[in-house]
Amino acid sequence: MKETWRWYGPLDQVQLSEIRQTGAAGIVTALHEIPYGEVWQRNSISKRRDKIKAAGFEWDVVESLPLHEDIKRGTGDLASLFANYRQSMANLAAEGIHTVCYNFMPLLDWTRTxxxxxxxxxxxxxxxxxxxxxxxxxxxxxxxxxxxxxxxxxxxxxxxxxxxxxxxxxxxxxxxxxxxxxxxxxxxxxxxxxxxxxTYRGMNAADIRANYQRFLHEVVPTAEDLGLRLCVHPDDPPRDILGLPRIVSDADDIAWIMNAYDAQANGLTLCSGSLGANPENDVVEIARKHSDRVHFAHLRNVRNDPDGSFEEAEHLRGDTDIPALCRILLEEEKTRKSAERRDWQIPFRPDHGHELLSDPQKKTFPGYPLIGRLRGLAEIRGVLHALSA
Structure with missing residues (x-):
């Protein structure tokens, strides 16, 4: 598995030179400054890629190429939005970037109190x-x-x-x-x-699913043509928020998505923390069932409370069996490698982390401290080495 690190580009207080010291080999980032729905131009992509490469990394995963809310609502000028999304995908592929993480959460991304x-x-x-x-x-x-x-x-x-x-x-x-x-x-x-x-009034889960399926049918064929891997990120938390239906929350949802457009290009970002925030989710079984469609992994842990609350735990001490997940992903890599797939290696990143030691002084994005994530990466690295021995 390839160690990667999420970097927010010019918005990030953590510098690429500091990320080099973590031992990570790849970068996960996006053009966060571009408004949702607009085309990512090749010159903007290549400029960001070249900066990453000059620091000694590859730009391994786009996280995220976001969807305009109109796509989720099924409103507005959808033809133009789908065309822009396909063009951004084509521009990324032309610049050598072939893995794209995205989500289908209405209005809000991850939510914490x-x-x-x-x-x-x-x-x-x-x-x-x-x-x-x-x-x-x-x-x-x-x-x-x-x-x-x-x-x-x-x-x-x-x-x-x-x-x-x-x-x-x-x-x-x-x-x-x-x-x-x-x-x-x-x-x-x-x-x-x-x-x-x-703007979402009257919409139910079936409506959101129909809009999601339309999105898949509009973009996955292009991804296949480009040799690009799309991987949906689960809802975080995996439950309805603000009365808005969330449809990437459990095993049934993920099975529906994989079948809604049955192609390797329609894949999953395996986020152990997001899925783990629903105690009814068997995260290890979800990983086992869909390992052939996992194109990217977020490895973190949560500790759930009986009332539905949860908090970010240490990477190896929460409710999810991270070593078991790593074992499944390593086995999947072996299968892909034996099939001589060029994309056999699964990139992962240590997701979120505790703020430790001098982290508070750095004023990073919430959940993305330098030292806390470095601890998580080191722990997961140790698990991977032990399982690979």
Whole structure:
């Protein structure tokens, strides 16, 4: 497996020269400055690729080539949006980049309620608190029917938190929920989020699935022609958020996606943390079933609470068996290599990480500290070496 590292380009406080010291061999990045729906031009791609190459890396994975919200809603000038997406894919392939991660989460990407939750041995982690999310939806956003989405004990705790919270507490909660969108141009305040949610009114999971299937049929044939691998990222967390249906959350969802356009170019980003945030997901079994369609892996761990909350755990100490996942991916690599596939190697990155030691001074994107991810990479590297011995 190839060690890679997520880098946010000019927006990132972690420099490529520092990433070299982690031992990672490849870079995962995107042109975050380009608004969603616009074409990624070849000169912009090549400039970013050349900077990465000059630092001693390959640009292994695009994360992400984002989808405009109109594609998810099935509204607007879809023909132009699909054409732009296909052109961006063609431009990436022309510049030698052939793996593209994306997601189909409505409005928000990964969602957390706390960005600096203390951990036992020192440092902080990302956390999703069920009662804080309920307080946001019910008390701050005033979303109709939000109380139907939470158990009574979570709702009671949500109201307690809201009554005791200050304006600053509420502002911090909104900021935390919005922080999973680096590079996105839509940062919502309460009124803006209410308006954005209104554009999805009346849509159910079947509607979102139909729009997703349309997207696959519009772009996967082009990916096949280009020799490009698309890999969808699971929902994070793997549950409906803000009343919006999420359709990449469990084993049934993933099986549906793989069958919606049955081709190697329609693949999966195996994110152990996202899938692991649903205790009912057997992440190892999902990996085993779909290993031939895994084009990219995010390896991290979470620790779940009974009320639906979870937090980022140490990479080897959460609820998911990371060594078992690594074993499956290594076996899949052997199968691909024996078939003489040029793309036999599976890139992975240590996803998220605790803020440790001097990480807070660096002011990196939430979840992407230098030292915390370096610890995760070192631990996973050790597992891979042991399994490969």
């Amino acid at each position: 706390e960005l600096k939750s203390p951990v036992a041995n020192g440092g902080t982690c990302l956390r999703f608190s069920a009662f804080r999310m309920a307080a946001f939806e019910i008390c701050m956003l005033d979303r109709a029917e939000a109380e139907n989405d939470y158990p009574a004990e979570v709702i009671a705790k949500a109201h307690e938190w809201y009554v005791a919270s200050s304006d600053e507490d509420q502002k911090e909660l909104l900021n935390s929920i919005m922080s999973g969108m680096p590079g996105a141009y839509d940062r919502y305040d309460i009124e803006g989020l209410q308006r954005a949610l209104y």
